[in-house]
Amino acid sequence: MRQLLLFISVIAVGLLFVSRLFYLQIYSSNAHNLFEDNAIRKVYDYPKRGFVYDRNNELLVANQPSYDVMVIPREVEPLDTLEFCSLLKISKERFVKTYDKCRRYSPRLPSVFVSHLSKEDYAVLQEKMRKFRGFYIQKRSLRNYETTIGANVLGDIGEVNNRIIEKDPYYKMGDLIGKQGVEASYEKTLRGVKGIKFIQKDRFNRNIGPYKGGKFDTIPEQGKDITITIDAQLQAYGELLMKNKRGGVIALEPSSGEILAMVAAPSYDPNILVGRERSKNFTKLHNDSIAKPLFNRSLQGVYEPGSPFKLMNALIALQEGVMSPNETVTCYRGYRYGNRVMKCHCNYGTRNNMIGGIQRSCNAYFATTYRKILDKNGSASDGIDVWSKHAKSFGLGQFLNNDLFVGQKGRIPDRAYYKHIYPKTFYSTYTISNAIGQGEVATTPIQLANMVAAIANRGYYYTPHIIKHIEGETLPEQFTKPKHTTIDKRYFEPVIEGMYQVYKKGTAASLQVKDIDICGKTGTVENFVKIDSVKTQLTDHSIFVAFAPKENPKIAIAVFVENGYWGSRFAGRVASLMIEKHIKGYITRTDLEEWLLKHSLEDEYAKPYSGKPFKINGSTTLQIVEEKEYYQLKRELKRINKPKL
């Protein structure tokens, strides 16, 4: 038996080893994944990011090289720090601090020493780079904005955050991604697909050579250029007109749903979010919680639409057959219901039919109309649902499902919405403010512009979108197929005629443009803010919607100017000018231009935060911009209006 001890030991050890091998290699082994193998370095080859052109093929966004000075601390040899610092335009302290930081990160791996050198600094430095062992220059691609406008349209790119990296394995730390605007909504198209090289490394993290001769490497797929629907000139013009104001402008082409201009005021120069100063500038924009330059008011600003919403009520009334175009309502300077009065600007005893009601924006007329719609079948609860359904068919109260990065639903109430306020009884008078576009109704400028486009088209609209063309692709059906409203075509003519009369004789008579038949509607909306938890009324918002020409409309526009007082005062002027600019290409109403450039609302915006008591509406005087700024704006205007060759 003594012979067996070693014999059995040998077999036992053999079995032990095989089971350990089984455990290590079969049981607890994961399938080999090149991406998780830390013996393989993954080097990405970034493709050119696609360019962005406007509808007239004007280049808006391109790329520019940027140069980072990199350092591998272990390879650094004693150098002339003084010369190096002066070349890099940094202080000696900063040199020491950055160098320590890099060395602490890793002595073997490259770190960014100074980022985003200017082309000039790069040229000088490149000559002398060989003197500084361990430092080298790495080229990166940054966005180059060929324009100073459209920051909220174009958006910007920045480094991906961890949330995105976790969600989408395509992105790696340090990759750039579209953060706002079309950069964000067309990120996948613009960025292309990065190529990857697998490189075998050793345990000191040094590259040895391509893994398997580069068998698994991929070449990058270039980003595609895109053409957007924006007319850069119209956009620039709109942004200039909105200087020193806050609000949003959306101009659409009704026959296609293309967004011609999308102005959010205040705006900023997109170039400030490129390069070395990006994070500093971004923080500044982000922290401006009062003017909110990063907040796209034309898409995200939810406002009560005011009088332009009367058009909606007129259409619903016609469709539901509760009003005929010629039926009149007599206005006694307001509308009485119960013991309350909704005031109106009409002369006492004015008899308004539908056209007159729109032309004079008669509150009494639309209060009557609204009540007739809701009370049609004797039940306001059913009536409001019918009313709500019609309004929603114009894209109001819901997301438009377009290709813009941000948006808001707005609000078109129905019975369910009012359930918690009026659980038992519900009469049409409870929500009478909706008749004149106030109360619970709320829309964004783009929704309102889309409503106007649907009116201009006499009953249908195309989902507003910003993409015009992508290299080698066709647009998705959602942008090329018309969406029909629930209002029959024949009911639009009286409403359009009313809008036409607004310009001819009504609330926008002073804004007429020669040779263009514009149909519009003013809006003046009361608004309130809480100051130290006291509800305080501010100067009314100035709102205007319009389309032109009356036949074969080419542009539909919605303008919101915060605290601009009455509709034709600021918003109407902006709308008329942009229509003229788009249709004629030149401006005859230069008086309107000058007025807009000359007047500022900045004081108006500062008032609620001043802590002092203030006056609103009629008791205020308009702020005139300083002469220096005025001339600067004039110069800018001249540049924009210069005809393109």
Add this chain to the structure above:
Amino acid sequence: MVRETNRHFKFDWITIFLFLLLVGFGWLNILSASHTGSNIDYFDFSQPFGKQLLFIFLTFGLIVILLAIDAKFYERFSSVIYIASMLSLVGLFIFGKNVNGATSWYAIGGMTLQPSEFAKMATALAVAKYVSDLNTNIKLLKDQIKTFTIIIIPAILVLLQNDTGSTLVYASFFFVLYREGLPKYYLNIGISLIIVSVLSLKFGPIITSVTALIFIVGFHFLTKRKLKILQIFVILLMVVAVSFGVKFFYQSILKPHQQDRISLWLNLEKDPSKLEKMKQTFAYNLNESEKAIGSGGLTGRGFMEGTRTTGKFVPEQHTDYIFSTVGEEWGFLGSTFVVVVFVLLLLRILHLAELQKSQFSRVYGYGVASIIFIHFFINIGMVMGLIPTIGIPLPMFSYGGSGLWAFTILIFIFIKLDSNRINEW
């Protein structure tokens, strides 16, 4: 078993075949672990794979010489060989070259020679010679002490040269002596010592002692063999002494790096930051080697395709950690193949040893098997994280001329002795 009478075919070709299989496969893995770049010059003698190829060629010459020498020579000159070998170990203290903290090399021209590799073979011969002597009775304490002395001298000499791995090899002679009649209590005491030591280190001396008490009392009442109270008392006293002694030895005698290895092996270290530090220092090899083996999967990544091998993530991969290359590139199937070949070789040698008519040949054969077995067990066990890190090569597989030649001599002396079996008596 019918033996060929032809002189050329009386060698045991199975052993020779298994030996060559290991040498050849070992070289392929050395090539994979040590090559750089895609252009391989197999005869680039500045690279380990080129040098090893040269060593292998020289081995064939060595084999011819070993087989040509008369079998009786090895028995007659075993004492001379042993003494010469011991002197070469002593000489290291004067002429030795220090490599990686161990003074176990002679530098001769551009070559280095490691006498401790050859000392194993010399000791096996000496033990065989002494045990097979007609005047020796291994059951007697006097002869046991003499035998132990033969074994302990080289063990101490290599320990003094900081070569812990080689020292442990001499423990393998226990298998030889046990086979030849060493009393059974050596085995019992040996196994008990190991169990008590490990338990004491892992759970502390007190828990170990209490467990031992329960065990002994249970043994007393549950089996027919009744122990005397004095016996129980003595055994328990020894357990307590050993378990506290081991603890003391671990804490006070062992060097910090040795303590770390044991504490990692027994999972004694619970502080994650210290564990992380271990993984980056001495446990780095183990960590990387386990990762390399694990990444092999069933069939491996393919010859010269292992990313961790190509990237040289496992330090010393062509020497002590060569098995991790097998694991990564040849997978479970290839690794199992290597284990099976070793097991077959060992079983074949043991089988042949039992067939020997002369006691000298049998004891020597047992010595050969025991030495190879302990290398196999410690090396692969260490590479796979089953036992603490101990630097010891994998026979026939690891890079190194001294090792390869020493094992060649060890095995082929036995093949020669075996071939001479018929001429005995």
